[in-house]
Amino acid sequence: MHLGVSESMRECEYSQISTRSSTPMETPYKKRTPKMRKWESFPGRNKFYCNGRIMMAKQTGVFYLTLVLILVTCGLFFTFDCPFLALQLTPVIPVIGGVLFLFVLGTLLRTSFSDPGVLPRATPDEAADLERQIDVANGSTGYRPPPRTKEVVINGQTVKLKYCFTCKIFRPPRASHCSLCDNCVERFDHHCPWVGNCVGRRNYRFFYMFILSLSFLTIFIFAFVITHVIIRSHRSGFLNALKDSPARYPFTEISLCRLVGLSGFHTYLISSNQTTNEDIKGSWSSKRGKDNYNPYSHGNIFTNCCAALCGPLPPSLIDRRGFIQSDTPQLAPPTNGITMYGATQSQQSHMCDQDQCIQSTKFVLQAAATPLLQQQSSQPVILTASPENGGSLPGRASLTLGGPCTSLPLGQPTPPTSTPSLSCHEATDMLPIHGHSHTHNHSHPLQEPVAHHHFLTPEEVPSPPGMLPCGSPLGHSHTMQAGFYNPASQDSLHEDSVRGLVKLSSV
């Protein structure tokens, strides 16, 4: 019988396995159970709508606020100002306004609803294989776990690839783990609460188009509202004009500078082919060293812009609408020659326990080492004793702790904050920083006084592990890995956003 199988393997034709089609070998019991789509068992903290077509972050409150603000402002403009302007000046004005408004809405929805470039988590086989390779490469000696970084030379620059404990993969260059969404995202820029999603490789151009078009729309509305007031004041005096068309758009004026600044900042990022994350950390800054340069840049501004905005759009890697296949191939007993598969299975379960043990150790170390972390530089040390980057962060980095979407006009010096470390997500660190940056914001008229973004220094954060009592000694630091998941920190950051918005309403 076995011979027949191997012969049939050679002689018959095969069709490509499609994970989308149902298997003909389904048992009758299985046929009765409804097929689940992959989004229904997605491990990250995302919300899905329209049967998996729409993908957003878990907290979408601020996104709805963005929508309401845009709709209300444009609604007021079209209702009160456009009829007057269309009659007095030209009907082209509401047409252009309408086109801009639709473009803004389209790009906003596209940014918010699309997959930012989430990397699917490793299958158990892959994870086991990686663990095995790491052990073989480093030799598990006693208590000290092997370092989980890999170095690779890209266009002459040495880049460290970090191992993600949650996704169980070595993150590709420029990818980062978003602790809010609990996913690794390719070319991670930042997590934007205003659009209710991460901004990554697949939706960065939509995000950029959104903020650019929204800036134009805001300038457009602002300019024509002023024009309206001026025309009326010519007729009936300034005071009467103000009485007739009261200031209906407080938000427009406030957000104008912020939006223009943000658009300028992202234009700079695109032209130098950097992400917000890299810019804040100063990864490719010449301050780090004479030979430090951005290996991903194409060399000139024009090519960088074209690549970011008009380059090929990769498809989603997570196949949210595909059906889950219960695909369990039969395991062969380990033979003399090939013992890999069986060995990795048992090793994998051992690794999972070890992983949980490591993570619970990290929690304890984190609590003990929090004051220390404030003094260290931004790069978290993953499983190595020394920090990866010497020195403190540039001052600019500390401002943008308040959020990358705060307006950062080019060339403006940033006020320093007390805490250089960006990679800490702990609530205790974040709260005083926000308070500090708020006061700074008020003193700078161009700075945005609204809630910072919860800017994610997208360091890897393990999802809440089972807190197993760990027997391994705590003295071994494989970790000063900052960025632990702390449910309290997530809630307090959310509170901060709300607090910032309350401040906005009082302006």
Add this chain to the structure above:
Amino acid sequence: MAETHSLQDMRQQAAVAAKVFIQRDYTKGTVCQFQTKFPSELETRIDKQQFEETVQTLNNLYAEAEKLGSQSYIEGCLACLTAYTIFLCMETHYEKVLKKIAKYIQEQNDKIYAPRGLLLTDPIERGLRVIEVTIFEDRS
């Protein structure tokens, strides 16, 4: 056509002895490329040159998908002008190349790998992280 067995049937009947994962090669940056180094576990099953040729062809196809050329720029500009609604009715260049890749892998599996008790999994099913090569138990 004579009786056809799906590869899935083969998987269910034959036992998996091992899986080998070809990792990504990041030396050229973030473009999708796989390491062409021949894994030692496949030494007894397939010719080194054959395998390297398969991986190199895949690398070339992925490079074509991510190429910055006039076609991608035109597509990008058109998409921007139509507020990205054009993707509702049109397939992107990347997706077209992915289909080509799927067809190539199927062809390679049929002609070269399945007769040797091996199976290549399309990297897109593994999030473009690895090329998974399943080694089936050799019972001959």
